[in-house]
Amino acid sequence: MDQIFVKPEKCMGCRSCEIACAVQHAKDKNLFAAVLQTPPPMKRLFVEASDNVRMPVVCRHCEDAPCLNACLSGCLYRDQKGFVRRHKERCIGCWSCIMACPFGVVSRDPDKHIAVKCDRCHKLDTPACVAACPTRALVLVEAGNLSKEKRRKIVLSESP
Amino acid sequence: MRYVIIGGSIAGISAAKAIRTKDSHAAVTVISGEPFGQYYRPLIPMLISGRKNESDILYPEDPLHAEGINRVVGSAIRVDTNTREVLLASGDRISYDRLLIATGGVALKPRIPGLDSTKAAFPLRNVIHAQKLRQHAASAASAVVIGGGLVGIKAALALREAGRPEGKAPMDVAVVEMLPEILNGRLDHDGAAAIRAAVEERGVDIHRNEQVKRLLSGSNGRSKVRLGSGGTVDADLIVVAAGVRPNIAFLRGSGIKTRRGVLVDETLLTNIPDVYAAGDVAEGVELLSGKRAVSGLWTNAQEMGRLAGLNMAGGNATYPGFLAVMNASEIAGIPFVSAGTIDTAGRGFDVAIGRENGKYWKLVKKGDFLVGVVLVGDISRAGLYVNLIKNRIPLKRDHDKVMRRMASYAQLQA
Numbered sequence A: 001m002d003q004i005f006v007k008p009e010k011c012m013g014c015r016s017c018e019i020a021c022a023v024q025h026a027k028d029k030n031l032f033a034a035v036l037q038t039p040p041p042m043k044r045l046f047v048e049a050s051d052n053v054r055m056p057v058v059c060r061h062c063e064d065a066p067c068l069n070a071c072l073s074g075c076l077y078r079d080q081k082g083f084v085r086r087h088k089e090r091c092i093g094c095w096s097c098i099m100a101c102p103f104g105v106v107s108r109d110p111d112k113h114i115a116v117k118c119d120r121c122h123k124l125d126t127p128a129c130v131a132a133c134p135t136r137a138l139v140l141v142e143a144g145n146l147s148k149e150k151r152r153k154i155v156l157s158e159s160p
Numbered sequence B: 001m002r003y004v005i006i007g008g009s010i011a012g013i014s015a016a017k018a019i020r021t022k023d024s025h026a027a028v029t030v031i032s033g034e035p036f037g038q039y040y041r042p043l044i045p046m047l048i049s050g051r052k053n054e055s056d057i058l059y060p061e062d063p064l065h066a067e068g069i070n071r072v073v074g075s076a077i078r079v080d081t082n083t084r085e086v087l088l089a090s091g092d093r094i095s096y097d098r099l100l101i102a103t104g105g106v107a108l109k110p111r112i113p114g115l116d117s118t119k120a121a122f123p124l125r126n127v128i129h130a131q132k133l134r135q136h137a138a139s140a141a142s143a144v145v146i147g148g149g150l151v152g153i154k155a156a157l158a159l160r161e162a163g164r165p166e167g168k169a170p171m172d173v174a175v176v177e178m179l180p181e182i183l184n185g186r187l188d189h190d191g192a193a194a195i196r197a198a199v200e201e202r203g204v205d206i207h208r209n210e211q212v213k214r215l216l217s218g219s220n221g222r223s224k225v226r227l228g229s230g231g232t233v234d235a236d237l238i239v240v241a242a243g244v245r246p247n248i249a250f251l252r253g254s255g256i257k258t259r260r261g262v263l264v265d266e267t268l269l270t271n272i273p274d275v276y277a278a279g280d281v282a283e284g285v286e287l288l289s290g291k292r293a294v295s296g297l298w299t300n301a302q303e304m305g306r307l308a309g310l311n312m313a314g315g316n317a318t319y320p321g322f323l324a325v326m327n328a329s330e331i332a333g334i335p336f337v338s339a340g341t342i343d344t345a346g347r348g349f350d351v352a353i354g355r356e357n358g359k360y361w362k363l364v365k366k367g368d369f370l371v372g373v374v375l376v377g378d379i380s381r382a383g384l385y386v387n388l389i390k391n392r393i394p395l396k397r398d399h400d401k402v403m404r405r406m407a408s409y410a411q412l413q414a
């Protein structure tokens, strides 16, 4: 499974990724329509800034995914690419996934009363957030069957 | 190796799937007491409200069939741990090398005069109960729910919504709760009070500090219940939601040790070699108190089932224990999450509370550890807090942010 890697030291906190994510999940996938959409489209990742860190926090599609384990309605599932996705119509808004996600990246759609999470832009080659990041703080690593450690090395060896 | 699992719900299914991950050839048999099939138990109130029908609550694809797991519909009535056999009500015997007991819970039946003889009282634990309630709801003009826990409140709201023949008003629904507040043990006082107000807003009458004393059969087929305080409430239909107890009656004489539930160690093994238990039937250890307890929660049953399965198939994983409170839900439009120690009155915890625009949160700390969280109205990032509690992660410089409900993943990593 391809993975999104986050390099906090490169993040400027510009939130381009958040905007791109929301637009990608809007009815019409362009910024102008997305801004006018009511209710507004929801982003699936969050740029967090504290005293000494800035970073986009994004769904890891964990191998042993707590959200998927906790789902009690058959909504969350792992697709063929390995991404943890929703059968939207099955979500009953029990919020077990929100309770379970240690990254805090599953949210509640207050209008539809269903859970919202990253779908890794499964129809795109490059996820919208990665494509939008101007500093390459978000990078896509084609994992293939490389070990986690090797993948990390690849990320680290990328020129700054 | 022959693995046998009694009970085909979330604990049993998780165990079967876990066994498969370690042993792709073993014969795995799940004995399921429910002919209906593999379904999501927490969805059954939606059969009553009409928001879902039977096919909607089934697993999207049969989780057992997909894994080549054998499913036998039947009821285990005895376990012989000497000959290693499970006896079914049909008379069939099933031999095992390793056994999992995952029989979950059954509704408690309070001793109330008249309850045994009425044909219009049901618990809400399985799909058949929900179907019966749905059927009666079509013609009943009133319902009383005995017990104001999560199941009782969900049942009450579902009955209020229940599909009615054209032009018929929703039925009168009352909840009778013995204690001073509903959702006891699942939410703290203020959180529960907020939910109660929203439930009442939806037309459910809630009687607190009150008991159902007896059932009265009234004139023209209409029934009532007599309350402890003396009054009566119309009750064409009754939902018995007074709690659940582990399903262990069939283990009598098996030598498998039980107390409230089946006693298990940290590997989910019982006192008998090769016999494990998981889910609502198991009596394990509560993580924060270190005391023995029965969980009653889906997420815990899933975890226990999987771990038991791994260990049955030769693993050696240990279970640190479950949180007795680990609830997420949305009731009458109000989302909430609660976990860990939530009742803190006079118990020497550091407690931080916030209120804003009808939203409410409470964070509970002991020493360097977050031990409790209640989020009502705004549940964003609940998992950050629950993770700190469940995995006993000490708070560092982030104390302050966490206790002000401003935890962020970035902050916790820093």
Ligand SMILES: Cc1cc2nc3c(=O)[nH]c(=O)nc-3n(C[C@H](O)[C@H](O)[C@H](O)COP(=O)(O)OP(=O)(O)OC[C@H]3O[C@@H](n4cnc5c(N)ncnc54)[C@H](O)[C@@H]3O)c2cc1C
Residues within 6 Å of the ligand: A072, A094, B006, B007, B008, B009, B010, B011, B012, B031, B032, B033, B034, B041, B042, B043, B044, B045, B074, B075, B076, B077, B102, B103, B104, B105, B124, B125, B126, B151, B154, B247, B250, B278, B279, B280, B281, B296, B297, B298, B299, B300, B301, B328, B329
């Ligand atoms: C209405 C409702 C709503 C709920 N909502 C939530 C929620 O929001 N969050 C949450 O965490 N939990 C919730 N729960 C609780 C959750 O459903 C249980 O914790 C969970 O189902 C326990 O799983 P289990 O596999 O241990 O047992 P169970 O689901 O109880 O399943 C046990 C199975 O074993 C079978 N069985 C029993 N005895 C025998 C026998 N002798 N032979 C063969 N089969 C047998 C039973 O028929 C049953 O199918 C809810 C429960 C209900 C009823």
